[in-house]
Amino acid sequence: MFENVIIGQYLPGRSFLHHMDPRAKIAAVLFLIIVIFLVNSWNGYALFGAVAIAIYFLSGVPFRYIRKGMFPVFILVILTFFLHAFFTREGDILFSVGMFSFYEEGIRQGLFISLRLLLLVYFTSLLTLTTSPIDLTDALEQMFSPLERFKFPAYDVAMMMSIAIRFIPTLLQETEKIIKAQTARGADFNKGSMRDRMQAFVSLLVPLFVRAFRRAEDLAYAMEARGYNGGEGRTKLRLLVWGWRDTLCCVLIAAFGVVLLFLRQ
């Protein structure tokens, strides 16, 4: 069932975005998230939309994956839109339905905020769709490493994250096995009284925890036996390579920011 699990929503590929340095991608997404709050004109959003579409073509990710990732946010977006549409009372009245009047400014702001939210989620989805969790971890570690001076344990946090990522599939496989074993003993995880289902749940959780502790102990031994001693003096196999794509991306994004500034009203 879980044999082909994909961690996070990463989709392996060979597109322009896949080939970019994760640090550049994270920086770009952060930058886009900030500048999107500068936009306050239709022209600005039109330009932003164009950039979003262009990046889509650079990602090589099938649209349905993006749609799937963004679906849960839609409800939030629609809600935000109506909140603004109902409660902002500025500008001309566009039309009225019963006792509600919709103002031009309300609709405008509702649309803007919705667009902002959508674009925000869209860019972060593209980031996680085109960057493997382990690359993300590496990039974050490097970006946070200057903070080591202030006692922020960037290295240890990254090691913990990478071990967590590595063990997610193991955990899922184990969950599946225990569910099967308890189901074979008559436990029912889906139907039955609250009490029965609680009991079934406990019969899954306890073994999972017991196994997790055992695994942690074994893993600690295995790491120690292979000379693990914390971050000091350690070298790294994984290398993040900054390429022409990354520089180009940064330049373009910066230019894009400047243009957005000019389009402000």
Added chain:
Amino acid sequence: MAIIELRDLEYQYEESNEKVLKGLNKKIHQGEWLSIIGANGSGKSTLSRLFNGLSQPTGGSVLVLGKKTTDEASLQMIRREVGMVFQNPEHQFVAPTVRDDIAFGMENAGIPREVMLERIDEVSRWVNIEHILHMEPHRLSGGQKQRAAIAGILALRPQVMVFDESTSMLDPNGRKEILETMNRLCRESGITIVSITHYLEEAFMSDRIWFMKAGRIEKDVTTASIPDQLEWMEAEGMPLPYKYQLYREAKKRRIDIRALRTMVEGE
């Protein structure tokens, strides 16, 4: 030359009042393949953890290449020289892919990246996993995971490799893969092998066998003398392979079955 030496070695768990290891004095020689057999609780797994300082003796000492494992300054060297392969293939795979896992020990040792790349290339070819370097652990068989662990250790150029029941969770094909690799490690690369096992067939492939019982090394025999060792092995409750049982029955009846003799004693 003795590569590992046990001197009056004792071990006692904190919460227990009986010693698990009671005054062991032994030497392990360079280039040999030593098997340690014994029932659960005989102390064989405890012993395996003392070889590279994962546990420290509560009495006596363990010397690796002449250095005590309790000597802080030598510990990193000892861990590099004595590699360990554990029982559960899943629980010793640390990194997200085979390539990263092979690199893990080298990263800890501070080996430069270019050297790592060369060695990964070399050792993965040696244990025959160069085609799965990019794979995540959950897509690998148990045997493949154990071979990745062996590769990761080999990359550190150790002199000794300790296998702590490393085949017991594998299917027959996985077990064959690992045994064949162990054989090559010892016979081709001259690496000293210590394997803790409860499979007699595996022990019979090695050069020497320690039989442990209640914290002591009761027997220390060469595998060449196996035909003479069958009596006590059976008395200790070890299920002998069929050919040995039949060999003994035949001997009792003073009959000589040539095919059988060849199987047991060699040509």
Added chain:
Amino acid sequence: MEVNFQNVSHVYMKKTPFETLALKNIDASFRSSSVTAVIGRTGSGKSTLVQHINGLLKPSSGVVTVGEHQLEARTKRKMVKTVRSHVGMVFQYPEHQLFEETVEKDLLFGPKNKGMDVAEIQKKLPELLQQVGLTETLLKRSPFELSGGQMRRVAIAGVLATNPDILILDEPTAGLDPQGQKEILELFMNWQRTYQPTTIMITHQMEEAAAFAEYMYVMEDAEIKMQGEPEAIYAQREKLREMDLDIPEQVQVLQQIERDSGIRFPHYKLSPEEAADYWEQAVQNGEVPYV
């Protein structure tokens, strides 16, 4: 209770890029109270096969008949639960399923779920523990304080507690030392002799199958490639080797002696004593040259 597979196929992860055919047109039958071994490499489909018998998996097509019940793609869960109450299944590393505070509670988990008379079964627990080689003093202990071997026995007892009509063993001796393997197998053989459940054991160790099974299915690539009595299967050495399966050591040794000396053993289940006696007799009768 009898089990029959009629043209059963199973597809994993249907309609995804990972779609795989895990069973392909399987026809198989397991006679009431018989012992059958299902052998094959890891990933050959043997676990998938037996998980159809208690409805952990449903056929994508075809029918599995268990006693008088039928399991198909669209069988309702209520029916599945009825069937499941007749089936006990011991998985690899069964000790991983222990979770209750006491051994006693854990042993009663299955019977309670399957709606059996718990009070009645509770009375029989000391006997059950004895049958799996443990003492009743363990009943009030926590299963997590026990040794590895004891835990496995408790977990096995937890499955046997429902006294299933069909007993499925999915490599229950994995990871044990040879002595432990032998003991656990003997435990199942004794149970089988006493209560006569239809027993199906999955294994990739031919030795286990040899000691136990009266009929064998050999699986490879989601299909049944060979079937028959163990002796007949062992005779096809080449075919087994193609599938990376080894004949039991005992059979290998006896076959080697046959090839070398021309003797014919009556069957390959001879104990070492019997084999030596047979050889001695054959030499005395002048049937084999003394070589």
